[in-house]
Amino acid sequence: MNPITRRRFLKITGTSLGAAAAAKTLSVLPGTANALEKAAAPSGVQVVPTFCDMCFWKCGALAYVRDGKLWKVEGNPEDPLSRGRLCPRGTGGVGAHYDPDRLTSPLLRRSSRGREEWVSVTWDEALDYIAERLQAIKAKYGPEAVALFSHGIGGNFLKHMMRAYGSPNIAAPSFAQCRGPRDVGFRLTFGEDVGSPERTDIANARCLVLIGSHLGENMHNTQVQEFSEALAAGASLIVVDPRLSVAAGKAKWYLPVKPGADIALLLAWMNVLVSENLYDREYVAAYGFGFERFAAEIEPFTPEWAYPETGIPPEVIRETAREMGRYRPATLVHPGRHATWYGDDAQRSRAIALLNALLGSWGRKGGFYYPQSMDVPAYPYPPYPKPEKGKVDNSGHKYPFADETITTGIREATISGKPYPVKGWLVYATNLIHALPNEAETIRALQELDLLAVVDVIPSEIAGWADVVLPESVYLERYDDLNVEWFRQPFIALRQPVVSAPHNQKPNWWIARKLADKLGLGEYFPWNSIEEYLQYRLDKAGYSLDELKQKGMILGPKRPIYFDEGVPAEFATPSGKIEFYSLQLAERGFDPVPKYTRPAEPPPGYFRLLYGRAPVHSFSRTQSNRLLMDMLPENDVWLNADVAARWGLKSGDYVRMKNQDGVLSNRIRVKATQRIRPDCVYMVHGFGHTAKGMSFARDKGASDAQLLTRYQTDPLMGGTGMNVNFVTFELEG
């Protein structure tokens, strides 16, 4: 190439360079030619906009195809979520397409369940098998006897098919094993939850408080970008975590809380804000309900009271509370996401909501904004049949505030046959063996089934237990439903095929439609192709599919997102106000203001097992992705360095963990570190695969899920608190 010619060309055409460019001694200006490059992609390179599926965040992406092969994936600069930059998993999405361990053909079980012995069959054979059994179950037990477990937007068409079939039992682990308690706690307080992507205004926060939330290790892209932005702008950061997380390493205040004592800390913070008159009195007076009773309830919970519970000195609790008060209402106490810790999680989340309410951050800049969306009508399907029986997961409304379906409730009903039998499970894109606590219970439930069908892209553990496995094309090879997003600026995004599926994989919409046909439910899929479906919805909304195909997304108008921009301060609670004191909780026998209960201590020689995320992996779904496994091929167990020394362990040694019920983990490498309290250990979730087909990931690291034999169920909403297991070590010889 001739750089001089190229540089001159850039200098002339780089319109964004402005006058400053002329003064530069260097004629190549790094980072200025993105738009130009995209306008004139090198020959043989096509750029296709789509949105990511490496996690649930749905970032807008540009996929590059070179000589007909997938080359790389970058963020779409037009996209408000990625803002042109993906996280490492999104960048590593290329590895999902090329994954040599992918499922390639429909499989039918040919020996007993869980032995993973298969025969490859055609799609017709596989779907006929499923349809026949679904019809038989419906005839004998009714359609309610089939449950669908589904994660992510890809499940939309299968959910539609299940509703057409007549089952109300549709669940995702994202409720009872993840964000459910948080959403319930916030709804009880503000009448609304924080949604996904969370409505947290991190970018504008002047004080950010993270409680166990390890932003930067969990890579919810926009959250991490805004976290970095807030730090750059000098925001004060307070991090509460038993482990010095990446975020804690950047904090002005790091509070190494005793695991499980978060509610004690939250109560003490609120006590300081009220007793020192640091809360937003006007806001509370205007929008609050039951503040006086709330204030009376928290009065005993001083920093001195909280000290022995939390291990955080009273003066630190006071100083951090004052720091929050100083920056309110732009103080954001982050609600977290994976909130299923100790079984009192909805109440802990409510305490976080109440702390935010005292700071006046809900509806305010730097706190929680009001997300906006665009109106894209649903496809006009015939009405669904009304199930004769109610949902199976929560009989008698045992968990009165569960407003989504409880996965573990379905599992329990499947085992007990009560309130009615469940005989079929369809599973889409969620590895239930790793996602639900107590693997043995899941396997017991599977024994009761007449049908277990799994749709996945990789041969996960749950696929290993299936009667039929259906191989799905990865997101870079398929259309999905539109993403009509709720965000600061509303937008519609399209996922579209970038490259073809390499084998006999099919997209979920095709699978759902074909299966519906075989079930005699063809009227529920009146469109002939997904493009016809998408075009219909977009036409109704006044947009064009062609435009979306070209740009990947259509942005909607910016509207007010804060109270002071004109958003009405309305709260969908029974009182119509922010409920400092909750009568609906009191009526059902729960604490109207959150209370602290001390969690059980680990027995001598045992440590509390904590788990979390690595930035390069999503759940147990990415451990066969070679690009991402190059970044983190196995997990470690983090152990306080002084404790490790007492055990004679050093970093790199392998151990097995044994939990309180005698369950022994796969071998796992020790990370002896000062970055964790001596009373707990930590590991990244998603490793320790056992499925035969996961040839690369199998036996690499250990599975936390396997060790979570116990869980504490949240009495408000049925979530499974999973930080209640204790482990000790068995040394490798």
Next chain:
Amino acid sequence: MARFAMVIDTRQCVGCMDCVVACKTENGVPEGFNRDWIVQDVNGVFPTLHMEIRSERCNHCDNPPCVYCCPTGASHVHDLGGVVLVYREKCIGCKACLAACPYDARFIHPDGYADKCTFCIHRVEKGLDPSCVAVCPTYCMYFGDLDDPLSEVSQLLTSRQYHVLLPETGTKPQIYYLLPRW
């Protein structure tokens, strides 16, 4: 003349490894190898700890031992920006440069030549940032010309405290790490 350098704000970096993954897809780095990597430097005793997270790579030294020791002239300083590069066709895979590099930035590519970070010179020559800089979700990396006093990298180095890796080796490395500001 231009003197390319990278400035990395350790306050912003979360060590997510997006820079590493992007380098691998952009440059087709084979499985099992990488041209950049993350270091988490932890000092102190729990809970009073200091942690610095760094994205590391070839330092494109002003005084590059890998170039001086190369018996074939494969390792060389590029005309543009002082970038240290390798002529693959001249490289005999003798590993002298691997031994000479105090940063352990090089590896032998399965095709037999010494490989490492190129500052994505193929992108830079088109006016693009190196791939690692362009993808970083924390915006912690900056790339530019230190000979230009108005460039972002020059401005950052005059306004912020920074350090370089192994200055005692005399290599004059060109990756600069900004220190936190509090």
